Amino acid sequence: MKLKKSLIFAIAITLIATIGWELYWRSNGFVASVDDNDALWAVERAKVDKLSKDDIVLIGSSRVHFDIQLDKWKEKTGRKPIQLACGGSSPLPIFHDIVNTSSFNGTILVGVTPPLFFSTTFPEAQPWAWPLARVNHFHDRTFAQRLNHQLSIPLQNSFAYISEAQGVDGLKLEELIGKVKIGERTIDPMPPFHDFSVTRLDRNVRMKKRMETDTTYANTVKRVWQFFFESGGPPPDKKSTMEFFLKDLEKFKEKGGHVILLRCPSSDVFREIENKITPRDTVWDELVAKAGVKAYHFEDYPQLQNFTLPEWSHLKADHADYFTEELIKILKQDNEIPNQ
C-alpha cells in the first residue's frame, strides 16, 4: 500500500481546493467575521457576573444591538457596556436570568421594541425560545464547548467561508445545498432574508455598508418585514409580559440595581404597524408608569430623531454612532450614568 503517496496527494488537493473556495467567496463580497451565536453570547454573559456597580449591561432586541455602538459609548463614558441584546427576541428571559442568577446590581439598559417586548411569555414561542436557548447554553455549556468556541475564533476571523449564516447568505454545505430548488411541491412564502449585520468579538454590531448604498439589497429586508406584517401572528400579551417584567424589576431594584428603558427609532411602515398593534399610550406609557424608572422614547427627543433607517428598523452605522453619542448626553444630563 502506498498510503504516504495518497496522503501527500490528498493534502495538496485539499489545500488547493480550500484556498480556491475561500477566494471564490471573497470575490463574491463575503468577508471574514464573527458569528453571533450562543457561544459568543455566553462569553459576554459570563462577564456580567464580574461587573461592578458602575457598569452597564445592554439587553433588548436587534435595535439596541444595532443602534448602540460600544466604542462610542466607551469613548464618551470611559466604560464599555456588555452587549447582550438578541435579534428578534424578547429581553425578558435575559433580564430574568441576570436578576435571578447573577450578583450584578449595576445598570441594565432595556431596549423596548414593543411588538417583541410585549409578545409572549410562552417558553416555546420564538421571541422567548431564542434568548432562553442562549441563557440555557450559558448555564449548561461544557468545558469542551468553551474550548471549541475559543479555538473557532481565529478561524472565523480568518476565513470568509466559515460562517453560521443561514438562508441566502449561508455558506455551509448544508445551506448551499438547501438553496437548490426544483418544482413547487412545497412553497416557502418567506422572501430571502439577507444578514445585514457585521458582528465583532465583543458582540458590537454595525449595519453593513451595502444597506446604505444598494437600495435593492435593503429592499429585500423590507420585503421580509412586510411578509411578517402580512402574516400577522398572535396578538401581544401585554398583561403577562408586563407582570413578568415588573416582578423581576422589583427584585433587581431590591438588589440595588438600576434600570433604564429605551425605545429606539423605527420609521415608515414599521412605525405605522407598531403604532397599530402596540400603541404608545396603552403600551409604552403604561410600562413606564408602572416601572417607575427613567425611560427614553426617541419621539420625545429631537436629537434622537431624523436618522436614516435603510430598512425602517435599524440605524445605519454612522447614525448609530451619532445616536449613541446623543443618548449618552441625555443620560448624563439626567444623571442616569456617571458623568466622567
Added chain:
Amino acid sequence: MLFNSLSFILFLIIVLALYYSKILNWTNKKRMLLLSSYVFYGMWNPPLVILLWISTMIDWTAGKRLAVEENQKKRKMWLMLSMFVNLGFLGFFKYGDFLLENFVTIVNSVGIDFQAKPMDILLPMGISFYTFQTMSYTIDMYKRKTERARTFLDFALYVTFFPQLVAGPIVRAKDLITQFYEEKKATTNQFIWGLFLLTIGLFQKVVMADTLLAGTSDDVFGSTKLLHGIDAWVGTIAFSGQIFFDFAGYSTCAIGIALMLGIILPDNFKYPYASLGFSDLWRRWHISLSSWLRDYLYIPLGGNRHGITRLYAALMITMLLGGLWHGAAWTFMVWGGLHGTYLILERLQRRFLPFEITKWNGMFLAFITFSCVNITWVFFRARTFEKAWDMIKSMFYMQTGGEKILDTFTIIKVTTVIAILFLCHWFMRNTSMKDVSLKTSPYVLGVVWAIMTFLLIIAQGSGEQFIYFQF
C-alpha cells in the same frame, strides 16, 4: 469531547505528540492515555468521571477476587456485586425516570391517585457502553474465560480508553487489555490508514449524517402533522441513513484513532444494509453489542439448546432488552420486539419455506430486509407511539391527504443518497475497505481522501452530538 470538534483535534495532536515522544516509557504512556481519557470524558461533565472510577474500582476488585477465589458462593457474590453496581448505575441514571413514570401509571390505573415529580436525572454520556464493557470482564472472569488484568493501570485503561469510551465498539477484555501489556506503536502505514479511517468516520458523521440527512429526518419526525406517504417514507429512510452514518462514523473514527496509537479495535459494522435476512443483519450491525447480547444474554437464556419455544423466547427477550438498552422508552421496546419477531419469522421461513439465495434473488432479499429494517426505525426515532403510528399510517397510505412538507429536491437528494448507500453496501458486503483500497491506485485514493476532507471542511460541522451518545 466530540470527535467532530476543534477541541478534539487539539486534544488528539497533544496525545499523539506525547505518545510518540521519547520522554515517556510505556508505563508512563499508558498513564498519559488514562489521564487523557479522563480529560476527554471530563470535558463534558467532570463530576461524572467519578462514576467511571467507581465502576473501574469495583470491577478491578471483583476481577482480582474472582481470579483467586475458589468458593463458588463467594465467586457468585463478587460477580453479583459487579453486576449490581453497573446495572444499578444504568438503572438509576438511564431508567430512573422511566421506571417512576411507569410506576405512577400502574398505580393510577388501579385507582390510587399518586403523582411523582420527574427526577430529571442527567444521563452520563456512554454509560451503557462502558458498563457493558466492564461487566463483560467480570462475567468472563467468573466463567474463567479470560485472565485477570495484569495491573490496575491496564484495567483502568481498558475501561476508559478514550477512542471507544462513549460509543463503543464494546471491546472484550481479552481483545484489548492484552494489547496494553507490550509497548504499541503504529507503523507508518497503520498511522496513515488510521488517519484515513478517521477522515471517513468524520465524513460519514458530518457530511452524510448531519449535512445531507439529519435535517430531513428531523423535519419529518418533528412534524405534528399527518404527513403525505412520500414525506413519511423519505423521512424514515433519511433517518435510516443518518443513524448508520452517525454510528458507523463514530466506530470508524474510534478504530482509526486507536490504530494511530497502534491499538487494534474490532469492526463494529460490516455493510449492514445489504444484509440477507435479520440474522445476517445482526452479524453486521453494531456487532460488538449484538455479540455481547448473544454471549451474555441469549446463550445464558438457553439459546438454541432447549427446543424451539425456548429458542424463540430467548430471541424475543434478548431483542426486547436490546431495544431497552438503546433508550428508556416503550418505543425502543417495540423496535426490539419487531426485530425479535423478524428473527423468529426468519427461522420459521428457514424451517418451513427454505430456498437458496442466489446472486439473482440476493439483491431483492437484501432490499426486502432493508425495507423491513426501515419500518423498525420509525419506532426507534419517533418520540411517541402516536407519532410512530401516524408515520406508519402515512407510509402505507392508510390515511389519505397527508401534508407535504418536503420539497422535490430534498426528496431527490435523500433517495439518491440512500440508493447509493444501499448499492455500496451490496457491492461491498463480501469485501472490506482495506481490500478495496489495496486494489486502488494511490492517486485515486488520494483524490477520494481529498474530496472527503474538502467536503468536511466546507460542511463546517457545528459539533452535533453523535446519536448513540444518548444511549
